[in-house]
Amino acid sequence: MTRVRERTGRGDAVGRTAPVTRVRDALRWDARSVGRAARAAWRGPGRERDLLVQSLKAAAAALLAWLLARVWLDDPMALMAPWVALVLVQATVYSSLMQAARQFTAICVGALVASGAQAVTGDTTGALALSVPVLVLLSNWPRFGDQGIYAATTAVFTIATGTVSAVAVGHRLGQAALGAVIGVAVNALVLPPIHLRDVRENLAALAREAGDVLHAVAGDLRGGEWDAQTAADRLGDAARLQSRLEALRSARGWSKESLRLTSGVLRALYRAPTEALPPEDEDERFSRVTGHLTALARTLAVAADEERTPAAPDAAVLGCYAELLELLGDVCHAEAGRLLGGTRVDTLLDERTEAVMRELHGRLQDGLREQAGQGAARTAVLGTLVLQAENLWADLDSGARSR
Numbered sequence: 001m002t003r004v005r006e007r008t009g010r011g012d013a014v015g016r017t018a019p020v021t022r023v024r025d026a027l028r029w030d031a032r033s034v035g036r037a038a039r040a041a042w043r044g045p046g047r048e049r050d051l052l053v054q055s056l057k058a059a060a061a062a063l064l065a066w067l068l069a070r071v072w073l074d075d076p077m078a079l080m081a082p083w084v085a086l087v088l089v090q091a092t093v094y095s096s097l098m099q100a101a102r103q104f105t106a107i108c109v110g111a112l113v114a115s116g117a118q119a120v121t122g123d124t125t126g127a128l129a130l131s132v133p134v135l136v137l138l139s140n141w142p143r144f145g146d147q148g149i150y151a152a153t154t155a156v157f158t159i160a161t162g163t164v165s166a167v168a169v170g171h172r173l174g175q176a177a178l179g180a181v182i183g184v185a186v187n188a189l190v191l192p193p194i195h196l197r198d199v200r201e202n203l204a205a206l207a208r209e210a211g212d213v214l215h216a217v218a219g220d221l222r223g224g225e226w227d228a229q230t231a232a233d234r235l236g237d238a239a240r241l242q243s244r245l246e247a248l249r250s251a252r253g254w255s256k257e258s259l260r261l262t263s264g265v266l267r268a269l270y271r272a273p274t275e276a277l278p279p280e281d282e283d284e285r286f287s288r289v290t291g292h293l294t295a296l297a298r299t300l301a302v303a304a305d306e307e308r309t310p311a312a313p314d315a316a317v318l319g320c321y322a323e324l325l326e327l328l329g330d331v332c333h334a335e336a337g338r339l340l341g342g343t344r345v346d347t348l349l350d351e352r353t354e355a356v357m358r359e360l361h362g363r364l365q366d367g368l369r370e371q372a373g374q375g376a377a378r379t380a381v382l383g384t385l386v387l388q389a390e391n392l393w394a395d396l397d398s399g400a401r402s403r
């Protein structure tokens with residue numbers, strides 16, 4: 001019984017320390033992430049430096065609005081101006097203008113409804129009970145976007161401070177307009193945000209990570225280490241490419257929006273890389289590459305599952321297939337370097353490499369005919385693998401020949 005109690009005590013101690021360990025690990029991870037971001041912002045242009053610049057711009061806009069409203073204009077309700085200016089330094093000039101219009105409308109509605117509720121009820125609690133539920137419901141109106149909640153918060157602020165007269169409401173709306181003008185002006189005139197770098201970096205990362213997955217699959221096949229667990233891991237790697245693809249599509253949308261309203265004089269304040277964006281055809285091409293790679297990994301995962309009918313081809317054939325995947329991975333890495341502006345090593349159009357790839361493809365076709373005599377299951381798997389490799393080759397080759 002003593003030993004049981006001792007074991008139980010140790011288990012309780014471990015159970016108590018586990019949450020502490022998780023919290024400590026999370027804090028360490030966050031600290032390392034902050035350190036990496038700070039180093040990246042210091043090293044040179046990139047996402048981290050863009051975030052730093054936007055944060056400093058928002059703080060500067062709020063400080064400027066406060067100085068203008070409280071110090072220079074001596075307005076007792078100057079708080080509204082820096083509040084609005086702070087939140088209107090958005091990711092693009094266009095979004096700043098749209099958010100300004102929505103937020104100012106929401107603030108006007110909140111101030112007017114709060115004043116009306118106070119006039120009807122004559123009581124602070126009654127005015128809050130009458131106005132806030134209506135305004136919270138109204139904040140969900142799609143026309144307000146994510147700015148609708150400012151109608152309710154403005155009403156609470158207006159009623160709680162007891163300043164619901166026509167003069168006070170006019171002051172508050174004037175300060176909101178002043179803050180909106182300052183926020184939009186700072187965002188548009190001080191290093192206007194133009195998101196072109198994100199598209200190029202995400203596209204290059206997609207190409208590089210696709211090459212990494214191809215190399216990993218090739219290494220597993222060549223080393224004879226392909227089993228159900230390895231197949232599941234590689235399928236997860238291929239699935240993560242979809243997240244990168246979604247990030248690329250999001251970056252493409254941001255780049256289009258950031259170029260709106262930033263021509264002429266504003267373009268002279270351009271702070272993004274000056275090279276042109278990769279064409280949208282590149283997005284579609286690597287979207288197809290990602291799909292082919294995912295299908296390839298899924299086929300290998302099915303072949304490694306002992307409970308499924310399809311069977312993996314012979315080791316010799318898989319070794320030849322691994323060589324082909326290795327070369328395709330090299331092509332993806334070369335594409336990543338080209339997209340980042342590096343020297344292009346066109347491995348696909350190099351005559352020697354293309355000859356090797358064609359030779360490997362011919363050997364796989366011979367292996368396909370041999371597998372046909374060993375049963376339909378092996379033939380189906382190898383045929384699908386060859387088809388996906390051909391699809392990868394066709395998309396990568398078409399991209400190289402178009403340049």
